[in-house]
Structure formats: structure tokens, C-alpha cells
Amino acid sequence: MGRRFKCVVCGRLFPEGQGVFIGRGGLTLTFHSSRCAYKFLKLLFERADERCVLDTARGLVSELERVVELREARVQKRV
Numbered sequence: 518m519g520r521r522f523k524c525v526v527c528g529r530l531f532p533e534g535q536g537v538f539i540g541r542g543g544l545t546l547t548f549h550s551s552r553c554a555y556k557f558l559k560l561l562f563e564r565a566d567e568r569c570v571l572d573t574a575r576g577l578v579s580e581l582e583r584v585v586e587l588r589e590a591r592v593q594k595r596v
């Protein structure tokens with residue numbers, strides 16, 4: 518049997534190759550499903566220091582908006 522991981526949100530055990538893993542700075546968070554990952558993300562966003570989280574979130578939103586715009590421009594060129 519392979520390695521098993523525990524979901525930090527609901528405690529469910531799941532096998533390697535499934536679930537969602539997010540790691541940084543020596544901490545790895547393991548989630549058995551994207552639904553549990555979403556729950557955690559929501560709590561993190563609500564509780565983290567506003568100054569840190571809002572600037573990063575705004576930057577990320579504009580970065581992703583640019584990606585969407587580029588994709589839409591490419592689709593329009595093809596039509």
C-alpha cells in the first residue's frame with residue numbers, strides 16, 4: 518500500500534496521487550478534495566493580515582485578467 522495523507526480540513530485519509538497539495542516554506546497542506554481546499558482558502562483569506570493578502574490578491578486578479586484577455590484576443594483572431 519502506498520503512502521496515505523490526511524486532509525487538514527476534514528481529517529479524511531487519502532492515497533498518494535489524489536487530493537490537493539499546497540506547500541511553501543516547509544509547510545505542506547494536504548486536502549482530500551478541492552472542496553476542502555476551497556474551505557481552507559476562504560478561511561485563510563478572511564483571517565490573514567489584510568495588508569498582505571489584499572495586495573497579493575489584487576495583483577493576482579489583474580495578472581489572471583491579462584491571461585484571459587490574451588486568450589480572448591487569440592480566439593477572435595482565429596474567427
Ligand SMILES: [Zn+2]
Nearest residue numbers: 524527549553
Ligand atoms: Zn477533506
